Amino acid sequence: MKIASFNINGIKARIAALTDWLKESDPDVALLQEIKSIDDAFPRSVFEDMGYQVETHGQKGFNGVAILSKHPLEDVTRGLPGDDSDEQARYIEATVVGKTAVRMCGLYLPNGNPAPGPKYDYKLAWMERLQARAETLLAAEEPFFMAGDYNIIPQAEDAATPSAWQKDALHLPQSRTAWRKLLNLGLTEAFRSRTQGPGHYTFWDYQAGAWNRNDGIRIDHFLLSPGCADLLTDVQIDKHVRDREKPSDHVPIWITLDI
DNA sequence: ATGACAATCAGAGATTGA
16 A cells, blocks of 8 residues: 655645646555645545545645545544644544554644744644654554654755754754654654665755755655554655646655555 | 745735745
């Protein structure tokens, strides 16, 4: 089963880019971030006509996540547990059943800039809640993964220009510490389990010719539970998508699981 | 040190992103 994560930066502006990529890449499941749309305005029929079940968790203007799936989804839940006052739509879960049932968590982790400040505090608090959710899912011993735009540059080699990110919320020591804490639960970062070395990115800024200079960062990730890591058969970044007409500033990353 | 670019909402320009 092929499962992708893609920060599309606005569903209404990205219908052509997204449908073109879906036709070409043909994922069974696509976890989307930054749909920037309320649920009622999501163009669900476009994707239903392509054979996808559509589950959204949106809000007006910003944020918003969704799941497209060619296989039936079960137990869809919206929102990251741990703070009932959090109104930002950044998290959705669903179970997909193949040979094995796998719990899928789609997330859009807060950017956190400027740091320090309230937005950075929110990012770190959100990561603590994500940690707690991962602990709960690990205790349930069902295979799961957490995928999406983490807004975390894990290591210097994950940025073309590491010095530019030293004081940025995406790469501050506290951010990387929270990331490593997640990994230390026993989660496997899918991409780094298969590919080493610098030069692998999932985001290029629209500004200052970042794409043409390959000035990118790797911030979209799949974290796999131990039981899910055993099912991993491939992981790739669809870099070429960034070179198309009217692209998102992110590109898709996908895994295949033997389920 | 700053700005550059893009999407949204609204119907201009502010806000947000990374």
